[in-house]
Amino acid sequence: MSNRRTIPRRTFLRGLVGGSAAVVGLPLLEAMLDNHGEALADGSPLPTRFVTWFFGNGVILPRFEPAATGPNYPLSEQLQPLAGVRDYVTVLTGLRNRCEVTVTHHEGMTVFNGYTMAELNGLFSKAGGPTIDQLIAAKIGKDTPIASVHLGVSKHLSVMDSGTTMHALSHKGTNEPQYPQFNPQQAWTDLFGAFAPTADDRPLRSSILDAVRDQTAALRTRLGTLDNQRLDAHLDGVSALEKKIEATVPLCTLPPKPTETNTDVGGVEPITAVNDVMSELLVYAFQCDITRVATMLFHGGAAETVFSEIGLLSGHHNNSHAQDSPELQAGILHIMGRFADMLEKFKASVDIDGKNLLDTSIIYCSSDCAEGWTHSIQRQPIILAGHGRNQLVFPGIHVQAAPYPQSEGNTSDVLLTVLQAFDKTATSIGAGAPMSTTPMAQIMGTMF
Amino acid sequence: MMRLVLPLGGCLLLAACSSDPVTDPSIGTATISTTTATGTGSSGDDASAGPPTGSSGDGTDSSGEPTTGEPEEVFEPAPGGLRRLQSHQYVGSVRYLFGDAAAGAAAPPDDYSLHGFDAIGAAELSLQESAIEQLEASARAVAVAAVADRSTLGGHVPCVLEGDPGDSCYDAVAVDLGRLAWRRPLTAEEVAPLVAIAKDARAWGGGDFGVGLQYELMALLQSPYFIYLVEVGEPDPDDPDVRRLTATELAARMSFFLLGQTPDAELLAAAEAGELVTDDDVRAVAEAMLARPEARATLSTFYSELFQLRDLSTLNKNNDLFPQFTPELTYAMTYETLRLIADIVWEQDGDFRTLLDADYTFVNPALASLYGLPPPPGQGFARVDLPAEQGRAGLLGQASFLARFAHPAETSPTRRGLFIRTKLLCEKVPPPPPGVDASLPTEDPNKPQTMKQKLVQHMEDPSCSGCHTLLDPFGFALENYDPIGAFRTLDGGLAIDPSANIPDLGEVASARDIADLLVADPRVTACVIKNFVRGSLGHLERSGEVAVLDDLEAEFVANDHRLQHLLVELTASPVFRAVGAPK
Known part of the structure; x- marks a missing residue:
């Protein structure tokens, strides 16, 4: 051969x-860079990076959704942790996830691929099609040593899925889940080990x-x-x-190999510390242009994760079944705080052309439902952070597709818009009812 | 009578499932008997009455349109094809081929689970890109260790122990070790590239034989022929419509099933010599395998997965409430369960259902303290009788189960019940209905409630009660055991009432009560067998296998429910020996 x-x-x-x-x-x-600093030395365009970021069990919509739309929207209670990166954040509310079946939790994952799940069988399902990160990696992954990397923070995963849908944020196809790596040392090896002397x-x-x-x-x-x-x-x-x-x-x-191994001590999972290390590894990988596509499964939907590090006693999934409880609110703020931790690191990091990583990246963040106690996907929120070299709107806006508590539209329209930011030839995403052929003009940026 | 599993009757309408019932013609025509699982047992036809519903459950790959009537007797085995070596099988093979140090260095990619079993993931899912690199890194680590200490390798290929082996030794490695690692003889065309790699590496390494050996071993271990079991079969000479495993495929399947490792040289030789053909040939080999220590370790691995014991080491418990929940204690919990299994299976060779109703267990001082028992002598484990007043019996009275299926600070009657339904009865429970509000009623601070009271109130909602009445009562009867398995009589200061009615079983108020009912239930016996099909052979049992599994169940019952006998009979069964066309 x-x-x-x-x-x-x-x-x-x-x-x-x-x-x-x-x-x-x-x-x-x-x-x-080339002599003008406007392209890479080989003449190819400056790289744009893409991340999906997932957290489980939804939000509390009245505490999450901003009170006004458009630019300069006021940050809601649950978005307050993002204040430091506010300009880079676009919030989409009132959109409907049009997955065709409901299992609880599983159907929420359709916001990452636009497909209804496959091989449904009780609490079992597999992904119905490739997730957006893999579509983007297929387009831009060939330019870097690693096409895409898949990281995770909380390793206590879902008890509500005996298939693959909720255990991997990335899927190439129905039988090709791309599971996250939860151990920062192994993540380092996956990203940088090949380049060690x-x-x-x-x-x-x-x-x-x-x-x-x-x-x-x-x-x-x-x-x-x-x-x-x-x-x-x-x-x-x-x-x-x-x-x-x-x-x-x-x-x-190359960054030094981390000492963090994501080991629980005394029943406390080191979530903040692992999230920090994983975020830093991602920053390094982007700055070095080792990869341009990543997924971060912060913690699973319906997962066993307990935010013990902030004194919570029961699992976030369990808490999410108690409508508007203080424990649920504390957990969501903790999640948004960790998401902000990563975004702040992006903002503080310089990409190869001197811009910060939020200027050069698009981060697509959502959950597996709108609210945990109903598992509804009718009004599933999406956060977009970073504008990817002005492919997306900047400064960020709040788009409300329908007034609370109604829902309209299709979450996959957001997916398609993001996909087109990387691949202008894309005309659709997904299949069946969740499929989209209509990108969203409101969130397109000046360079779209 | 072996039954395929439909969703629990009372839950049936609530299932969300695909509406593509006939995708596999091999199962589309099969008939499925209705479950006897519940008092409200309904026929599969009801599945079409609801909104998108499933016709089969997490228990059975029988998505054919359900009809009433007796199962058809036409035997149709699961398809053949590739199954990735599970992590423990990879490591077990490395141990046999290269010794303990190399096994310690092996770091294959994580297993991928489907339907709660790594074996099913190993049969269906693709390896991800990072896994291929991990396989290379693992192969390197193993090869380095194997070259550094060649004593085990030298037992398979003596020339590697010589002072200055010539290049011909690379041929011997490819032929003799390759046959063990790939579970079949290599062709000359397969040997040549391996030897070429070894020679290239030797030259690159300044002529050092060991460098060439290292890269040759890396090549053998990165091969798909090592990483995947290839089970394609051949037409059965007695019945050409049926494909049976070839002799070497059968040898490999038996060795991985019972010993968790690649077949040894003697077994391969016997298989190649036509000495692994009759059912009695197979039984004799299986019996010999069961006498080996690897068989015990492999069975422990199996039940660590099935009972989710391996999760205990990372289980989260509230440290303030349960400071005694230490890694040492979770290790002891795991060991207790495996020790009881070993006692029943290997030392007594007794009725496997004793696992459920044993009136004794094995504790060390830490576990004795947890159970409120006097400490055994010394620091190790000792057999003790269970105190009758705590109502404990067998597995369901053990902390491994009670702690694993509980929340960090609270018990979970639902999860404990779900475990019993799915892993001991092999029944399937569908997800909650769409749109249901999962909130528990808000607690009135002036009227504190026990966990049971809260859940009973929850069950008043008809959209919840269908399933929860089949799950939670098991857990109510276990409410005297706290989230780490200690005995208690109060829940949040309120007296616990452990009495409960399980619709299809009866009145219970303790682990002992549940155990006594389960032991008498034929679903439990059938489930022991189904779990091996799922967790070892790597597929959900199929409608075309029902009759054969029935035979196996009868054989198991007729032989006092002895697990060793079941394992031997399973290897001789068509379920084990035959395959369908490659998938």
């Missing part, structure tokens, strides 16, 4: 790999992968459709690994 059977086929950047040279501060502006055995590793390809080609003739799809995914992984092996070592300092 390949002629990669001889050893000295590449020397790569041995000096860099050897670790003794080229330790450079972040970001390395000049080296990565080691003996340069890359040709040997590639030879092994060539053998794997040959074996897989022989194996597939004996199997059926489903397993061949799985082998295709396996080969996608092989190609992704090969791309990493062959990637130019990033021209930036």
Whole structure:
């Protein structure tokens, strides 16, 4: 299949790999940009980054939704933690998630892909189609060593899904969940480990992968459709690994391997600390242009997560069944505070062209329902942060599709708008009732 | 009588499910008997009466249109194809091939669970990109350890122990170790690239044989032939309409099922020599396997997953209320359950239902303290009789279950009931109906209520009661055991009334009462078998397997419910030995 059977086929950047040279501060502006600073050195456009950020069990709508629409909307009680990044935040309320079935919680995930779930079976379902991050990664992921990365914070996951829908925020397809990594040390390894100094055995590793390809080609003739799809995914992984092996070592300092391992101590899950480390790893990965697409499953819907670190005694999911309880309110504020932690880090970080990462990124945030005690998806809120180089409206606005408590429209219109920010050829997203072919003009920015 | 599982009758209308009942012609024509699970048991036809409903549950891959009548007798096995090695099987294989140090270095990607079983995820889901890189990293770590300490590898391929092995030793590794790792002989075309990689690596490594060996092992371990079990089968000579596993596929399936590792050289040799063909051949091999220590470890792994014991180490309990809930205590809880299983299965070879109604258990000082028992001598575990006044019996009286299925600060009668329904009775419970308000009634501070009182009030809502009357009463009878499994008589200062009525079982007021009813219930016996189909073979039992599973159940009952006997008979059963066309 390949002629990669001889050893000295590449020397790569041995000096860099050897670790003794080229330790450079972040970001390395000049080296990565063209002379005008308006494109990358190879002439390709400046990178725009994309993140989905998920939290479970919804909000309390009257405490979440801003009281007025348009620009300069007042921050609501539950949006108050975002005050420091207020200009970068667009809030969408009153939109209807048009998923065709309800399981409780599962259907909320349709706001990330525009598909109704597949293989429904009681509390079991799989994703009905690819999530938006994978559509975007398919478009822009080829330009970076890693197409997309999937991180998570709270590892106590859902008891209400024995399938994949709620356990992975990213799905390439029905049988291809992209599960999050909850251990910051392993996340570091996934993102940066390949670039750490080691003996340069890359040709040997590639030879092994060539053998794997040959074996897989022989194996597939004996199997059926489903397993061949799985082998295709396996080969996608092989190609992704090969791309990493062959990637130019990033021209930036690798962050140190974190000490945080996401281990609970005395019944307390280190959520704030893990969220901080994961957010910092993401900032590094974007600044180094190792990847441009990420998902962050902050904590699962219907999950076992307990915010013990702020003194709560029962799980956030359990609390979300008590309408407007102080515990639920405290939990939602804690979630929004952690989301703000990440956004603040983005805002404080400089991208390769000197702009901050909120200027260059789009972060799409939602939950698995509007409110936890009804599990309704009728008025499921979406937060957009960052404008992605003016692809989205800036400063941010509040769009209300229908007055409370009604709902109108389609949450997938937001998805399609965001997808088009990265792929102007996209004309639709999703399928069936949740499908959208109508992007939302109100949230488009000056460069859309 | 083995039954396929429909949603619990009273819940049926509430299920949300796909409306695509006939996607698989192999199951679309099957008939499914109605469940006897509930007093309100309804036929599957009712499923069409509600808004989007499901015809089958989380228990059964039987999405064919339900009809009444007896199950058809046509045997249709689950499809063949690929199953990824589960993490414990990968590590177990590395241990057999390369020894303990290499097993300690192995770090395969996480298992992916479907329907509560890693085995089903391993049969259906694709590996994600980061997993492929983790497989490479794991292969490297294993290979480095295996080269550093070659004693185990040398038992399989002696030339690696020589002072200065020649390149011909790479051929021996590919042929002899490759056969063990890939569970079949390698072709010459498969050997050559492995040896080429080894020679290239040796040259790159300054002529060091060990460097070449390392990369050769990495290549073997990254191969899809190591990572996936390939179970395609061949036409059965006696019945060409049925595909049976080839001899080496069967050897591999048996070894991974009972020992959690790749088949050893002797078994492969026997399989290749045509000595693993008759049912008695298979039984003899299975019996020999069960005598090995790996069989005990593998069964413990199985029940750690099924009973979710492995979650205990990361379980969240309120530290102020339960300061004694330490990692040491959760380890002891896990060990207690596994120790009781080991006692029943391996030491007594007794009735497996003793797991539910045992009047004894095994405690260390920490657990004895939790249970209010006098400490056993020493620091280790000792067998003790359960105090009758606490009403404990078997698993349902053990802290592992009681703590796992409770909230951080409160009990959860619903979750305890759900565990019993789904894991002990193999029944399926549908999700709550759309739009229902899940709030518990607001508590009046002047009128405090027990957990039971709150839930009973909740059940007055007809949209909730359908399912919760089938779940919560189990938990009401367990209210004398607090969120970490200690005995209590008060809930928030109020006297606990553990009496409850389980619609399809009867009156209960303790773990003992529940256990006595479950032990007499044939659904429990059938569920023991179904759990092996799901958790070991990696699929939900299918309508075309019902008759064969019935036979197996009869065999299990006729042999005093001894699990060892069941495991042996399962390996000889068509459910185990046959496969459908590759999926």
